[in-house]
Structure formats: structure tokens, C-alpha cells
Amino acid sequence: MKLEIGNFYVKDIVFGDKTAYENGVLTINKEEALAVVKEDEHIIEADLVIVKPGDKVRLVPVKEAIEPRHRVGGGPVFPGVTGELMQSGNGRTLALKDCSVLVVGKHWGGFQDGLIDMSGEGAKYTYFSQLKNIVLVGDTDEEFEKHEQQKKNHALRWAGMRLAEYIGSCVAELEPEEIETYELEPITKRSKEINDLPSTVLVLQPQSQMEEMGYNDLVYGWDCNHMVPTFMHPNEVLDGAMISGSFMPCSSKWSTYDFQNYPMIKRLYKEHGKTINFLGVIMSNLNVALEQKERAAQFVAQIAKSLGADSAIVAEEGYGNPDADFIACIVALEDAGIKTVGLTNECTGRDGASQPLVTLDPKANAIVSCGNVSELIKLPPMETVIGELQALARDGLSGGWADDEILGPSVKEDGSIIMENNAMFCGDQVAGWSTKTMVEY
Amino acid sequence: MKKAILYLNQFFGQIGGEDVADYAPEIREGLVGPAMALDKALGDDVKVTHTIICGDNFMGSRKDEAVETILGFLNDLEFDIFFAGPAFRAGRYGAACGHICKAVKEKFGVPVITSMNDENPGVEMFSKEMYIFKGGKSAAAMRKDTKAMADFAKKLLNGEELLSAAEEGYYGRGIRHQKWLNPPVPATDRVIDMLLKKINGEEFVSELPIPELDLVPIASAIKDLSKAKIALATTGGIVPVDNPDRIQSASATRWGKYNISNLDHLPGGVYKTIHAGFDPAAADANPDVIVPLDALRTYEKEGRIGSVHDYFYTTVGTGTTQGEAARMGREMVEDMKSAGVDAVILTST
Numbered sequence: 001m002k003l004e005i006g007n008f009y010v011k012d013i014v015f016g017d018k019t020a021y022e023n024g025v026l027t028i029n030k031e032e033a034l035a036v037v038k039e040d041e042h043i044i045e046a047d048l049v050i051v052k053p054g055d056k057v058r059l060v061p062v063k064e065a066i067e068p069r070h071r072v073g074g075g076p077v078f079p080g081v082t083g084e085l086m087q088s089g090n091g092r093t094l095a096l097k098d099c100s101v102l103v104v105g106k107h108w109g110g111f112q113d114g115l116i117d118m119s120g121e122g123a124k125y126t127y128f129s130q131l132k133n134i135v136l137v138g139d140t141d142e143e144f145e146k147h148e149q150q151k152k153n154h155a156l157r158w159a160g161m162r163l164a165e166y167i168g169s170c171v172a173e174l175e176p177e178e179i180e181t182y183e184l185e186p187i188t189k190r191s192k193e194i195n196d197l198p199s200t201v202l203v204l205q206p207q208s209q210m211e212e213m214g215y216n217d218l219v220y221g222w223d224c225n226h227m228v229p230t231f232m233h234p235n236e237v238l239d240g241a242m243i244s245g246s247f248m249p250c251s252s253k254w255s256t257y258d259f260q261n262y263p264m265i266k267r268l269y270k271e272h273g274k275t276i277n278f279l280g281v282i283m284s285n286l287n288v289a290l291e292q293k294e295r296a297a298q299f300v301a302q303i304a305k306s307l308g309a310d311s312a313i314v315a316e317e318g319y320g321n322p323d324a325d326f327i328a329c330i331v332a333l334e335d336a337g338i339k340t341v342g343l344t345n346e347c348t349g350r351d352g353a354s355q356p357l358v359t360l361d362p363k364a365n366a367i368v369s370c371g372n373v374s375e376l377i378k379l380p381p382m383e384t385v386i387g388e389l390q391a392l393a394r395d396g397l398s399g400g401w402a403d404d405e406i407l408g409p410s411v412k413e414d415g416s417i418i419m420e421n422n423a424m425f426c427g428d429q430v431a432g433w434s435t436k437t438m439v440e441y
Numbered sequence: 442m443k444k445a446i447l448y449l450n451q452f453f454g455q456i457g458g459e460d461v462a463d464y465a466p467e468i469r470e471g472l473v474g475p476a477m478a479l480d481k482a483l484g485d486d487v488k489v490t491h492t493i494i495c496g497d498n499f500m501g502s503r504k505d506e507a508v509e510t511i512l513g514f515l516n517d518l519e520f521d522i523f524f525a526g527p528a529f530r531a532g533r534y535g536a537a538c539g540h541i542c543k544a545v546k547e548k549f550g551v552p553v554i555t556s557m558n559d560e561n562p563g564v565e566m567f568s569k570e571m572y573i574f575k576g577g578k579s580a581a582a583m584r585k586d587t588k589a590m591a592d593f594a595k596k597l598l599n600g601e602e603l604l605s606a607a608e609e610g611y612y613g614r615g616i617r618h619q620k621w622l623n624p625p626v627p628a629t630d631r632v633i634d635m636l637l638k639k640i641n642g643e644e645f646v647s648e649l650p651i652p653e654l655d656l657v658p659i660a661s662a663i664k665d666l667s668k669a670k671i672a673l674a675t676t677g678g679i680v681p682v683d684n685p686d687r688i689q690s691a692s693a694t695r696w697g698k699y700n701i702s703n704l705d706h707l708p709g710g711v712y713k714t715i716h717a718g719f720d721p722a723a724a725d726a727n728p729d730v731i732v733p734l735d736a737l738r739t740y741e742k743e744g745r746i747g748s749v750h751d752y753f754y755t756t757v758g759t760g761t762t763q764g765e766a767a768r769m770g771r772e773m774v775e776d777m778k779s780a781g782v783d784a785v786i787l788t789s790t
Contacts, residue, residue, distance in 0.1 A: 008561055198640045437620060438648060
């Protein structure tokens with residue numbers, strides 16, 4: 001399987017008469033773009049705003065981030081989600097780099113939504129403050145979940161994907177400025193030199209804990225709760241086979257943008273043929289019942305063993321209950337003789353004194369840690385808020401609260417905020433960007 | 442100008458050796474012994490104003506009195522930070538430094554700093570509760586250990602950025618916080634580095650060290666229960682109402698055993714719980730809910746068990762360190778074995 005990602009580096013984004021890309025400037029016809037957003041009648045209000053690094057802007061509740069892309073030769077950017085099912089990971093896909101489509105609720109947020117500051121002290125807590133963002137801020141008539149803490153955010157998330165495809169299509173006829181090539185020979189057809197290197201699989205545990213449909217990550221449009229672990233080509237993940245869900249406390253979440261650019265996959269490609277033989281991705285999941293957790297771990301270890309993997313990397317999208325899946329998977333791999341490194345974040349509490357993961361095992365002796373979900377963060381007021389600041393306090397965002405007898409509400413009268421890292425949009429960057437770690441004091 | 446106070450034992454306080462280890466707490470204005478080195482190491486902005494001296498045995502055997510007296514000394518004083526030691530490998534001194542630092546921190550809310558060698562039992566007892574710097578074996582390390590405490594104290598008092606326990610040189614307190622790496626190294630690079638080292642059998646450092654698990658195998662089953670002598674033990678803090686052994690309500694280091702040979706159950710008003718970790722109402726009204734002597738006597742009468750041991754054993758589990766719990770457990774077991782006990786029912790809360 002050979003994937004070419006053709007890159008266009010976006011240096012500026014402006015609104016204009018025609019949606020087009022020229023000399024690093026992305027121009028968007030707002031009216032036309034909003035028409036794409038409103039193709040779904042459940043979107044009752046929508047606007048587009050451009051925000052850039054350094055802008056004095058706070059975004060909340062942020063629901064999703066997507067990289068604008070176009071599939072050369074036809075077909076949806078997200079097969080099985082925004083169009084017909086087809087094989088992804090082969091051929092050429094065009095990508096607008098250094099920018100993302102951010103989806104923000106005009107009023108209502110929920111447990112799974114997060115916050116982004118584009119400048120100031122808060123900017124360092126998320127990856128997306130470094131990007132130029134096309135912000136879709138909207139409201140829907142999804143009355144059934146307006147006051148629910150857990151929201152599917154279906155209309156807005158799908159609108160974001162349509163918008164990303166619409167914007168991406170403006171480079172359809174252009175030659176990319178750079179082409180990244182991702183190619184792996186079939187496992188049994190690799191050269192002796194590569195076969196002699198220690199082999200590695202990447203095990204991903206995307207979020208799939210909701211028994212009810214509509215909240216979990218999707219693989220080719222299929223709810224990850226309804227699968228047992230399976231072997232995938234890494235190109236599929238980079239090319240739209242996976243989309244983010246709407247469930248996990250936000251700092252632990254992998255956005256669709258994270259899947260499209262999955263740093264750990266790209267890093268393994270860089271090592272492939274040099275230090276390791278990158279076999280591919282075992283797509284696992286996260287479950288609530290113990291038997292489901294054990295079944296998934298058993299599948300992962302068996303697939304890895306059958307592929308002849310010498311080593312594995314396991315990354316989990318979540319914390320708390322999913323830690324049991326994470327540790328069980330590492331233990332199953334180690335028991336199968338596969339040297340394993342874990343990639344996760346921790347929940348050590350606001351005082352840092354709690355046990356870092358729900359379950360621990362001495363076999364999980366190599367873990368890279370990307371942060372503490374419950375770290376307290378205080379931030380000053382921001383000049384402009386896109387969305388609704390009160391959502392952080394009112395709507396049960398995982399890192400916000402309506403009131404606290406000592407700390408008061410998350411949102412203060414002057415617009416300053418106090419929150420847990422939990423609500424930073426994809427803040428812990430467990431997909432691999434994180435330059436945070438955890439240390440003992 | 443910030444103010445500091447230092448605690449020393451009778452030896453370093455220049456009173457004398459083992460023969461005066463009963464020396465009662467005393468406070469002196471100014472600098473005694475190691476206080477001079479500490480004062481110097483703290484520089485011009487922090488001054489050691491007083492030295493407190495207390496015999497190790499006095500603190501060991503009359504701890505509550507010693508702590509109360511010293512807290513009394515401190516009541517009228519202004520100070521920004523409190524030091525004790527360094528205690529090196531001296532066990533009683535280490536425990537004394539820990540006890541007084543803990544009490545001072547709780548009462549006055551100032552930072553407390555001490556220093557001990559890793560073989561000092563005070564480390565296990567107190568490292569989760571205060572800054573204990575990794576000290577030398579003996580007084581030969583005095584200057585170095587004192588300087589380490591002083592350097593960190595200056596950073597604390599100046600509000601400077603504090604590094605991790607390992608970087609600063611104190612025993613980790615089990616407190617984990619996130620930190621941005623400088624220079625920034627993305628998780629992807631850290632994973633690859635760790636993976637290659639693990640594959641190649643080289644040493645690597647996990648960013649999430651798993652605490653060592655001390656699993657005890659399950660004992661083999663008793664063959665004939667009807668002949669077995671069964672003892673009762675609890676971490677639920679049930680004691681005679683006057684708590685004759687002064688078992689602590691939390692972070693216990695003491696245990697007791699009490700004769701129950703003439704009792705069919707534990708009556709409320711005669712026994713109670715001193716455990717500070719749960720609502721005591723139900724246990725005080727009926728101590729049998731924690732130490733089920735009533736049920737065991739019934740089994741004894743029915744012949745289902747041989748006999749109930751004449752004593753029950755008790756301590757408090759809340760906040761108690763694993764090390765202290767293991768020691769008390771071993772001591773209890775020795776006592777039970779010498780009395781021919783076949784099995785124990787250990788109740789928690």
C-alpha cells in the first residue's frame with residue numbers, strides 16, 4: 001500500500017469571493033462554505049471565523065478538529081462517514097497544512113468538549129493554538145441532548161468534516177508543494193535487511209466505551225465498540241479511515257486531525273528500515289466490561305505474536321477505566337514475549353498524590369507519560385471568546401464546574417477561568433506531539 | 442529578612458551522648474552546633490534565629506509531651522521555615538526529626554525540611570509528608586547535607602521554580618505533576634528511544650515507575666477447623682475506651698492486644714474505635730461489627746472452631762505506611778505463634 005500526501009502550506013487564511021489556494025494564501029467564500037455546513041437541516045445557526053496563533057481569542061466548547069483534505073481521483077476524505085465506503089491509504093490525498101477546521105458550539109458544550117486559547121499562558125496547553133484555524137461556530141436543533149452532559153455532537157461534527165472536504169477541494173487541480181510518501185511492503189515480501197531488524201507493531205486503543213451508538217470513534221464509519229482488534233495498514237489511519245468520537249474527557253481525546261496526522265505512526269515510518277521493521281497497526285479499542293477488556297488484550301497479543309512482532313507500542317485514548325485495557329494489553333503482549341512500551345497520560349489528582357493509573361502492573365515497565373488530566377489551570381480573561389465561556393462551568397465539561405466551595409465557579413465574572421487540564425482540547429497529545437511529561441516531587 | 446528555626450538532638454545540640462538522651466526539650470536563641478553551618482549556607486536573606494534541642498529518648502518515649510512543649514516554644518515566634526537534622530543514619534534521631542517536622546508543618550503551615558540517609562527508618566516513615574533530603578551516613582557529611590537543605594530552602598522562600606525530587610535531591614513524596622520538557626522532546630522520540638533501549642536490552646527509565654508490589658502468597662488451608670485456635674486482629678482501631686497503649690488515630694506506629702477470654706462479645710462503652718478514617722458511630726455502639734467476637738463465640742460453642750484465642754490484636758490502618766504495617770504485623774504474628782494460634786481473622790474497615 002502506497003499513500004502520497006500532497007502538502008500545501010497555508011501561511012494565511014482570508015475570506016473572499018472564491019474559495020481558492022494561491023501562494024500560501026487560503027481564501028474562503030464564506031457564503032458558499034456556510035451553505036455546505038447547512039446542508040444538514042439540523043444546523044440552525046452557523047458562522048465562520050478565522051483565528052491565528054497569537055490572536056487574543058478563547059474558543060470553547062471545542063468539539064472537533066479536522067485537517068482540510070481532498071482525495072485525488074474521487075471519493076470521500078472519510079470513507080464510510082462522509083461518503084461511500086472505499087479503501088483508504090492508497091493513492092494520493094491532498095492536505096492543507098498548518099491549519100485546521102475547528103468545530104465550536106455557539107452555546108452548548110458537554111463532557112467531551114474542550115477549550116483552546118490562541119495566545120497567552122493558556123496556548124501551551126493545546127496543539128491547535130499553533131495552527132491557523134477556520135472555526136465553524138454553530139448551534140443545532142438536537143434538542144434531545146441540549147441539556148445532556150454527554151453529547152453526540154453529530155450535526156456539528158459532520159458539518160466540520162463536510163467543511164474540511166469543501167475547503168480541501170480547492171486544491172484539487174493544483175500540484176502540491178511537497179509530497180510525503182508512506183509505503184510499506186507486505187510483511188512477507190520485505191527485504192532481508194528489513195526482516196533482520198527488530199519488528200514493531202503499533203497498538204492503538206481508540207475510545208469506544210459508550211454502549212450507545214453515536215459517541216465512539218469510528219473505523220470506516222463502524223463504531224469501534226462493535227469490533228474486536230484487527231490489523232490495519234498505518235496508511236489507512238493517516239488517510240481518513242478513523243474519525244474521532246464525542247465521549248472522552250477532552251485532554252485525553254484524539255481529534256480527527258490527530259488521526260490524520262498521527263505522529264507516532266509518522267515517527268515509526270521514519271525508523272522503518274533503519275532501526276526497526278514497522279509491521280503495521282493493530283487497531284484495538286477500549287471497553288467497559290472486564291471480559292471485553294480481556295478479550296481485546298487476547299486478540300492484540302495473538303495478532304502481534306502471529307505477525308512475529310518483537311516489540312510493540314500501546315497508546316490509549318483515555319484514562320481511568322480505560323487504564324485497565326491499557327495495562328491488560330501491555331501485560332498480554334509482555335506475556336507473549338513482546339517488548340512493549342506504553343504511551344498514555346495520568347490522573348494523579350489536583351494535589352498529584354493519587355495513583356497515576358487505575359491499575360498498575362510491574363510488567364508495564366516502560367511508559368512514556370504525557371500529563372496529568374487533573375492539573376489545575378488558572379487563566380486570565382481573553383479579549384474575544386468564540387462560542388460561550390459559560391459552557392465551561394455550566395455544561396459539565398470534564399475540566400469545568402458550576403461551583404466549588406473553595407475554588408468558586410470555573411468561569412469568573414471578569415472572564416478569567418479556573419479549570420482542570422481535563423478540558424484542554426486534546427491537550428495531552430498522547431498521539432505523540434506531547435512535550436509534557438510527569439515527574440515526582 | 443526571612444527567619445528559620447532548627448531542631449537538633451542532644452548530641453548535635455552539644456548536651457552530650459547516650460547518657461543524656463532523656464534530655465527534655467529546650468529552645469535557645471541563636472545558633473548551636475550545626476545551626477552555624479546552616480545559617481551560613483542560607484546566606485544573608487535568611488537567618489536562623491533559634492535552635493531547639495531535645496533528647497532522642499525523650500522524643501521517642503514521651504513524643505506527645507515533647508511535641509507539645511516544642512510547639513509551645515514556637516507559638517510566640519515568627520518564622521518562615523523549619524529545619525531538623527541532618528539525622529544521617531541515626532534511627533531515633535531521624536524519627537524525631539520526622540515527628541517534629543510533621544507537627545510544625547501541620548500547626549504553623551510553614552515548609553519543613555530535614556535530611557536523612559536512605560537507611561534511616563525515618564525516610565520510610567515520613568518521606569511522603571515532607572522534604573527529606575538524601576543525606577550521608579554520618580556527621581562527616583554534615584556540611585554537604587546542610588548545604589543541600591539550605592539551597593533548597595532558599596529556592597522555596599524565593600518562590601523559584603522547583604525541580605523534581607530526583608533533581609533537587611530529596612526522597613520523592615509520591616506527588617506527580619506534569620512538566621514541559623526543556624528542551625522540548627516530543628513523546629514520539631521518547632517512545633522510540635525507550636523502545637530501542639528495551640529491544641537492545643539497554644537500561645531505560647520509565648516515565649511512570651510502577652511501585653513495587655509486595656504480594657504475600659495465600660496460606661494453606663486449615664485441615665480441621667474444629668481443633669483450630671483462631672485469633673482476631675483488626676486495623677479498625679477497636680480499643681478499651683481509655684486506649685491504654687495510646688494507639689494513634691491515624692498513621693499508627695503502635696498496636697495493642699487485649700484479653701477477651703471472659704467476654705462473649707465486645708460491649709459498647711467498654712470498647713470503642715479510635716480510627717480517624719470513618720464515622721465511628723456504628724462501631725462505638727457495637728464494637729462487634731469490627732471485631733466479630735460474638736460470631737466467633739457462637740462458632741466456638743457449636744464446635745465449628747476449636748477455640749478463640751484469649752487476646753485480640755488491634756491497630757489503626759488509616760494513613761499507616763506499608764512499612765509500619767508490615768512491622769506491626771510481624772510482631773503480632775510472633776506473639777500469636779508463641780501462643781499456639783492456628784489462624785487469624787483480620788478485619789479492616
